[in-house]
Amino acid sequence: MRNLLVLLSTVVLAVAGEQGVRAQATKATAAASPLTIGQTFTLASKVLGETRRINVYLPPAYADSATIRLPVLYMPDGGIEEDFLHIAGLVQVLTGNGAMRPFILVGIENTQRRRDLTGPTTRAEDRKIAPKVGGSAAYRQFIREELMPQVRQRYRTTAETAIVGESLAGLFVVETLLLEPQLFNTYLAFDPSLWWNNGQLAKEAATRLKAPGRPAVSAYLATSSQGDTTATRQLVQAAGPRAGHWHYEAMPQETHATIYHPAALRAFRAVFW
DSSP: OHHHHHHHHHHHHHHHHHHHHHHHHHHHHHHOOOOOOSEEEEEEETTTTEEEEEEEEOOHHHHHOSSOOEEEEEESSOSTTTTHHHHHHHHHHHHHTTSSOOOEEEEEOOSSHHHHTOOOOOOHHHHTTSSSOOOHHHHHHHIIIIIHHHHHHHSOEEEEEEEEEETHHHHHHHHHHHHOGGGOSEEEEESOOTTHHHHHHHHHHHHHHTSTTOOOEEEEEEEOTTSOHHHHHHHHHHHOGGGEEEEEEEOTTSOTTTSHHHHHHHHHHHHOO
16 A cells, blocks of 8 residues: 555656646746847838838947937848848947948848849840849839838938849849949949859940949959859959949858858958948
8 A cells, every 4th residue: 555655646746747847848938039130021112013021130329329320231132031130140240349330231032033133134044044034123223212212211321322242132233333323332242143144244344334424432342262253353443443442352262152141241341341
């Protein structure tokens, strides 16, 4: 009988212990809350005929003052599952340690990336990469006429703007730099896909950069071991002193898959001081 009582007591204690562990686990789960790193909103675009999600990181300086106005850094490929998180992290760290000025980061989440980030092409191989390509003019119009006014309305901004992108987004950055340089003050492009349309952008660069009345801008371009080093270097060399402050950096230790983060780190330090 005594052995039976001991066995029953052991079972009761084990059950009670298990229930206590479950209760603690349930309590811990219930106490979890979302991790917030910024803000997000949607914008119904008449230009693109679709709704776009916009992600925004605001540096601490913005919250610390009710009157401060900050410049804006725009980035294609700006979805949470794209490049927004690691670029927001760079802005946070570099602003925190004084290596760059505070910027509002505005990430544009993709819907049809290859459509939006490419310009027209006469090359059949280019047109095979997506059902629709060559939509960069409309995408630029969306940024200029719909997104930028919305950002100015929602946030305290200065007139200073910049754009950063890699690969096809880098191609879009370079295309905007050549076709509509007044849209941004600073252009950052890493491994830009200058092979698009048989390298036509790079071929036209010298003529476009010498056009009268072009504003002087800042530009930082970088290439990996897999990037078009020759075309990118030629593009920077074609700029000349009248084009503004331009910088090119070869990063042969990086690949196309790894260049974005280290190139952005160097570019932000060099340009946004």
